Amino acid sequence: MSDQDLFNVLALLKVDGVGDVLGKKLLHYFENPSDIFKAKSTQLASIDGIGTVLLKNLKDKKIFEKAEKELEFIRNNGIKTSYFQDESYPDRLKHCFDAPILIFTAGNIDFKNRKLISIVGTRQITSYGTDFCKKLIEDLAPLDPIIVSGFAYGVDIVAHQAAMDFNLQTIGVLAHGLNQIYPRTHKKYMAKMEENGGFITEFWSDSNPDKEKFVRRNRIVAGMTEATIVIESADKGGSLITANMANEYNRDVFAVPGRITDKYSQGCNNLIKTQKANVLTNAADIIYMLNWDIKEKPKNIQKQLFVELEPEEQEVYDFLQKNGKELLDIIAIECDFPIFKLSGVLINMELKGLIRPLPGKLFESI
Incomplete structure (x- = not known):
């Protein structure tokens, strides 16, 4: 332009x-x-x-x-702009009827990577939420996804930090102009984020982080990504608004379940109960539901010699060695594993270079 x-x-x-x-x-x-x-x-x-x-x-x-x-x-200030008809504009966001006409960006953002997921949740993240978030991103790292969040306290900043720890591109969507940062205490993370990722906003340099702007910000978080993941949330909060927007945009939504007595699991449990979110227990759930192909990242997925297998992995491997390629459902029946558990086992085996997925939910040993 x-x-x-x-x-x-x-x-x-x-x-x-x-x-x-x-x-x-x-x-x-x-x-x-x-x-x-x-x-x-x-x-x-x-x-x-x-x-x-x-x-x-x-x-x-x-x-x-x-x-x-x-x-x-x-x-x-070297600000980059993306017009809603430009190639540089986030592709999925283009298809949202209320997406911004213009967005402003800072950093080194590359939208050629199609695996974009947003991770949101409470600002009062617990140790349970922190551990889950870090483990989730660690397990997804071989697939090189872009991690999107709102750069706020709690779940947002934990997700950004974990992404940086594993050298993943991460993007903070801001509720104000690029002439400032909110919260100010997060300024220390800006330089590293801009090295591999950066910041997006629709707001001008005269815009302050007012309450209503965070709701508008949330539609970008939901609209530009393939799926929205809610780690922890009370029964009300901005992350639930983001999840609802993701549903309206026909995006996948995942929520981490928790104990019914835990305040910051109530929002996630309600999303699952009302069928507004898929249950998220590990990275395999996301990879399976989004149909991500692990083979796209071969440099991190090489077959290991003399690899140590867990008992479940050994059972599946022996079955595939004996029977050749087989359907996911048949493997589950013959090995007596529930699908959700088998999906995790298969993902770990793919990461170890022992099996590969085939079209039609088939798997074979390598």
């Missing part, structure tokens, strides 16, 4: 009454963003959603002053 087009899109975003939905309608209608401001009132009035108040607001010269100021901030 040229600087001139960017300037006009910024100006459009500052028109009082023009949101993402109406703004996209205008941008689709006119060939260039500048044409919106050159159009006659009669032409604009013919577009559904444009009334007399909006016609007046579109002619307000102050929007251009605000656009010029923001464009200067973008230039002076």
Whole structure:
């Protein structure tokens, strides 16, 4: 996008009454963003959603002053922009009707990796949630997913830190402009995150982290990823809003179950009980449900000589050695394992380079 087009899109975003939905309608209608401001009132009035108040607001010269100021901030601070029709815009987010027209990014974000998952939850994370989050990301690391979260206290920052520990790209979606960071105590993580990942926001440099902006932020977290994972949550909270948005966008949702007496397991248990989330017990659940192919990361999945097998792994391996390739359901029946347990066993065996998946939920030994 040229600087001139960017300037006009910024100006459009500052028109009082023009949101993402109406703004996209205008941008689709006119060939260039500048044409919106050159159009006659009669032409604009013919577009559904444009009334007399909006016609007046579109002619307000102050929007251009605000656009010029923001464009200067973008230039002076090396901010990258992604327009909703650009290739650099997150692909899944493009398909959300209320996705931002423009997002601002900082760091080294590469959306070519299709495995994007968001991890959200309470700001009062417990040791149970912390341990689960770290283990989950460790087990997913060989598949090189991008970990997305909101850079807040609790589950968010634990997920970002774990991703960095395992050299995974991680993205913080912010509820304010890129001229600041919230919470301030997390500033110490910014440089490392920007080395491999970074930050995304739809908010301008004059935006503060007000309460309502966190809800708007959550739709980006839910919309840009393949699945949303809720680690811990009370019976109300922002992570449940994110989960509901993910469901509305037809994304997969996972929730970590907990004891019914634990305050920060109530939200997750309710998501599972109302069938708004899949039960998440380990990384294998995600890999199985999302149909991720471990073979895409061969450098970390090499067959090991004289590898030590757990008893369950040995039983499955012996079965496949004897019978050749076999269906998941048949392996479960013959080895007398429930599917959820067998899925974890098979994933571990793939990571050890002992078996490989085939189309149609078939597996064979290597």
